[in-house]
Amino acid sequence: MKDxxxxxxxxxxxxxxxxxWIVGFLVFSVYPLWLGIKMTFLNYxxxxxxxxxxxxxxxxxxxxxxPLFWKSLVNILYNQAIFIILTFFIALLVAYLLFxxxxxxxxxxxxxxxxxxxxxxxxVVVVMLVLGNITAPYGPIQTLLVKWHILTQPIVWNLTxxxxxxxxxxxxxxxxxxxxxxxxxxGMGTIPTEFTEAARIDGAKEGTIFWRIIFPLLRPxxxxxxxxxAIGGLQMFTQVYVNFGVxxxxxxxxxxxxxxxYSEGLSKFQMGYSSTLGFILxxxxxxxxxxxxxxxxxxx
Amino acid sequence: MRKWQLxxxxxxxILIVYAIxxxxxxxxxxxxxxxPMNYLLNGKSTGVNxxxxxxxxxxxxxxxxxxGAPSTLSNYDQVFTVTPYARWILNTVIYxxxxxxxxxxxxxxxxxxxxxxxxxxKDIIFTILLGTLMVPFPVxxxxxxxxxxxxxxxxxxxxxxxxxxxxxxxxxxxxQFYMSVPDELDxxxxxDGAGIFRRFWQIDSPVALPAFATLAIxxxxxxWNDFFWPLIVTSNKNMFTLAMGLNYxxxxxxxxxxxMMAASLLMTIPMIVIFLSFQRYFVETDISSAVKG
Numbered sequence: 001m002k003d004x005x006x007x008x009x010x011x012x013x014x015x016x017x018x019x020x021w022i023v024g025f026l027v028f029s030v031y032p033l034w035l036g037i038k039m040t041f042l043n044y045x046x047x048x049x050x051x052x053x054x055x056x057x058x059x060x061x062x063x064x065x066x067p068l069f070w071k072s073l074v075n076i077l078y079n080q081a082i083f084i085i086l087t088f089f090i091a092l093l094v095a096y097l098l099f100x101x102x103x104x105x106x107x108x109x110x111x112x113x114x115x116x117x118x119x120x121x122x123x124v125v126v127v128m129l130v131l132g133n134i135t136a137p138y139g140p141i142q143t144l145l146v147k148w149h150i151l152t153q154p155i156v157w158n159l160t161x162x163x164x165x166x167x168x169x170x171x172x173x174x175x176x177x178x179x180x181x182x183x184x185x186x187g188m189g190t191i192p193t194e195f196t197e198a199a200r201i202d203g204a205k206e207g208t209i210f211w212r213i214i215f216p217l218l219r220p221x222x223x224x225x226x227x228x229x230a231i232g233g234l235q236m237f238t239q240v241y242v243n244f245g246v247x248x249x250x251x252x253x254x255x256x257x258x259x260x261x262y263s264e265g266l267s268k269f270q271m272g273y274s275s276t277l278g279f280i281l282x283x284x285x286x287x288x289x290x291x292x293x294x295x296x297x298x299x300x
Numbered sequence: 301m302r303k304w305q306l307x308x309x310x311x312x313x314i315l316i317v318y319a320i321x322x323x324x325x326x327x328x329x330x331x332x333x334x335x336p337m338n339y340l341l342n343g344k345s346t347g348v349n350x351x352x353x354x355x356x357x358x359x360x361x362x363x364x365x366x367x368g369a370p371s372t373l374s375n376y377d378q379v380f381t382v383t384p385y386a387r388w389i390l391n392t393v394i395y396x397x398x399x400x401x402x403x404x405x406x407x408x409x410x411x412x413x414x415x416x417x418x419x420x421x422k423d424i425i426f427t428i429l430l431g432t433l434m435v436p437f438p439v440x441x442x443x444x445x446x447x448x449x450x451x452x453x454x455x456x457x458x459x460x461x462x463x464x465x466x467x468x469x470x471x472x473x474x475x476q477f478y479m480s481v482p483d484e485l486d487x488x489x490x491x492d493g494a495g496i497f498r499r500f501w502q503i504d505s506p507v508a509l510p511a512f513a514t515l516a517i518x519x520x521x522x523x524w525n526d527f528f529w530p531l532i533v534t535s536n537k538n539m540f541t542l543a544m545g546l547n548y549x550x551x552x553x554x555x556x557x558x559x560m561m562a563a564s565l566l567m568t569i570p571m572i573v574i575f576l577s578f579q580r581y582f583v584e585t586d587i588s589s590a591v592k593g
Contacts, residue, residue, distance in 0.1 A: 007420060013496045014419030017409045021429060021466065024406075028463050029432050032443035039443065046449065094318055097311040108312070114579065115319035118326070121571045123525035125543045126564040130329045133351075133557055140328065140353035178322065206307075235437060238527045242547065258438055265442045266532060275442040282436040 039275040046269035059276035069277060072248070072255040073284070075165055079256075080233045082169035088225070090173065091180035096210065098181065099188040116178030124175070124238040131171045132158075132243070158243055161253035168239050168254070180225050187221035188214060223296045230288040234281070237262065257281045326568070331355050333562040334371040337378075350557055375562040383548050384538060385563065392541040395460050395530065396523035402465035403519045404512060410466075411474025412500050416486055426475075433468050445532055455536045464529065470515050477511035478504060514581050521571055542567045 040060065043053045063069060098112060119127065135141055137154035145151040157163040191214060199209050237258040240248065246263035248255030261281065265274030335350045348369045358365040365371060379385050413419075414426050444463055453459030481504050489503045505512070530541040540548075546567070549560035 011417070011419030014413050014417035014422065017413035017417065018419075018425060020406050021410050021471070022425070024466055025429060025432065027447075028444065029435070029440070032440045032447060033435070035443040035446060036439055039446075046446070090318075094315065097315050100311055101308065101315070104308070108315075110579075112315050112319055114576065115322045117575065118572060119322055121521055121525075121575050122568050123527065123543050123571075125525075125527050125546050126568055129546060129560055129564055130325050133332065133561070134325055134328055136351065138351045140351065140355075143351065143353040174321070174325075231436070241527075241531075258441075261438055261441065266445065271442055271446060275439075278438040278440075278442055282439045285436040285438075286434065 036275045036278065039272045040279060042272040044270075044272040046271050055272075059273050060280075062273065063276045063280050066277075068252060068255065069257065069260055069280075071252060072257045072260045075253060076234055076236060076256045079165040079169045079172075079236065080229065082166055083172055083233065084226075084229050086169065087173040087177050087180055090177045091184055091225075094177065094181040095184035095188060096214075098185050102189075113182065116181055118178075119175045120179045122175070125242055127171065127175050128239055128242040131174065135167065135171075158254075159250050161249070161251040164243075164249055164253045168243075172236075172239060183221050183225060184218060187218045191217050219296070223293065226292050226296060227289055230292045231285060234285050234288060326565070328355075329561040329565055331357070331366050332557055333375055333565055334373065335367045335375075335558055336369050336372050337375070337556075337558050375558045376566070379559050379563045379566065382559065383545060383563075384540075385545065385566075387538055388540050388542050388545040391457075391539060392524060392543075394457055395526075395541055396520050398457075398461045399464045399523045400516050400519045402461065403467055403470045404516055406466040407470035407474045407515060408505065408508075408512065409500075410471050412478050412504065414471070414475045415478035415481075416483075416499075416504065429468055429471065441532065448533060453533075455534050455539045457539075459533045460530060460539075464523065467519070470519065473515055474508070474511055477508040481507045510581075513578065517574065517578050517581055521574065524567075524571060 041054060041056060043051070043055045043058070045051060094116065098109070102109060133139055135157060137156050142151060142154045146154060155163065157167045195213055195217075196209055199213055204212075235258050236256050240254040240256050240259050241262070243249065244254045246259065246267045248259060248263075257277070258281070261274050261277045264270045264277060268274075332350050335348050338348055348367050350367055352367060355366060356368040361370070363371045414422060448454050448459045448463075451459075453462075485503060485507070486499055489499050494503065525543060526541070527543040530539075530544050534540055534544065537548075542563075546560060546563055549556045549563060
């Protein structure tokens with residue numbers, strides 16, 4: 001008992017420093033999680049709390065068989081397939097070129113890095129609105145394309161279901177290639193120059209050096225970027241909300257899972273069902289993250 | 301050697317093209333924001349076509365002409381008169397500011413405890429906290445919103461700030477930095493009779509100053525640009541943050557592009573200023589060195 005008290009006394013500051021976290025953890029993580037699990041078994045409408053009813057697994061069954069929820073998943077996968085490939089290769093090219101000129105002019109180096117970074121520190125809402133203006137039917141880009149006879153007439157992309165996700169992917173890519181390039185560039189900087197120099201002396205071509213030596217050594221950075229994509233990409237919300245509100249646009253081609261959760265929960269106030277969809281999506285996100293890690297790490 | 305020179309030139313050209321692609325939208329937004337609104341003048345409408353490309357610009361006039369009309373700063377004025385923009389700035393500063401302060405305080409304190417103090421259960425608590433990183437955000441949206449409704453915290457600063465006041469990522473960052481501070485420093489101070497707060501605040505924290513700066517900058521920017529959380533917590537126009545307010549310039553029938561672009565730039569400029577002043581925390585060391593396999 002005496003020992004116990006002495007340990008407690010010696011470690012009291014540790015507990016005091018960590019105490020706010022334990023409280024916060026209980027209030028904002030454990031309790032909501034418990035509340036959320038409970039809600040998935042209830043028919044619970046926030047504006048009609050008297051009608052609350054236990055319905056067993058009905059929410060889960062509805063969730064797994066909800067065509068709109070699956071459609072939203074297909075939409076986001078369509079979007080991410082374009083976004084991930086496009087952004088990664090642009091970032092890789094930019095990082096490599098920056099790496100190549102890194103012993104050159106200091107001013108240009110700093111300028112390029114800053115220029116590529118500015119879009120990433122801009123609010124997603126601002127990005128969507130400004131690029132929405134630029135890509136509008138009679139906006140600058142389409143005017144040019146029509147003038148050059150690439151387009152016969154302007155296209156209203158946010159009313160054309162098939163184009164909605166690709167255009168949003170390109171805009172998101174414009175926004176985030178900079179940060180990916182900087183991360184990859186950081187990785188290139190840690191590669192010992194002896195590796196590449198030795199290959200060069202042996203007469204290896206630039207392309208071979210890049211794909212055989214530099215690229216494989218970027219694995220940690222690539223894993224990081226892809227895991228971030230898997231976690232963040234599946235949660236896309238702001239881009240589609242700014243354009244379409246809770247409706248998801250024409251033919252619901254802009255509906256994403258988080259937008260659907262938001263519209264069920266905070267616009268229709270179906271808390272039980274919305275909470276269930278949150279759990280289903282989270283399970284899918286965890287699976288996607290683990291799968292990404294597995295696939296990328298197995299190749300070592 | 302000639303070939304190498306050529307490759308260098310091509311590299312520069314590609315990089316410049318990308319820089320232009322990155323920056324043009326901001327310049328475009330600036331041009332739209334200083335174009336006059338369409339209005340009636342002597343019974344005739346002055347039709348400024350803000351969408352034309354190339355934008356007709358004449359910088360040799362005073363004021364310079366954009367889109368064939370004299371440029372004006374009145375849109376920036378208008379932003380403040382047609383919306384409670386000043387209030388939105390205040391809300392955003394309060395939200396981003398308090399969340400940042402809270403994060404610095406709580407993340408640093410717990411980071412210090414996990415790095416330097418000894419207490420039973422330390423490792424288990426840390427592992428559990430780190431585990432919450434694995435719980436995706438969508439699970440907690442609805443329950444936390446429900447919680448806020450029950451505690452009457454919807455449309456309040458407390459509701460905006462409290463759920464965001466500490467972050468596990470920040471905790472992890474601070475712990476890593478405190479761990480890199482040599483233990484001898486702490487021990488020596490202890491022998492000299494320095495109390496816990498003195499050691500935390502005056503001995504170890506100054507060494508971890510770069511971590512504080514990194515955490516502060518990232519948190520502030522993240523919250524400044526945040527859209528999702530304010531959207532959930534606020535519905536009253538007076539509680540909006542800047543990111544939410546932007547949609548206000550769009551009605552179902554008409555978009556006030558000039559005002560919207562002015563408001564967008566007003567919101568972006570502080571971020572660019574912070575970015576340029578603390579550039580070394582972004583593009584040089586931290587992000588890239590944080591990602592080591």
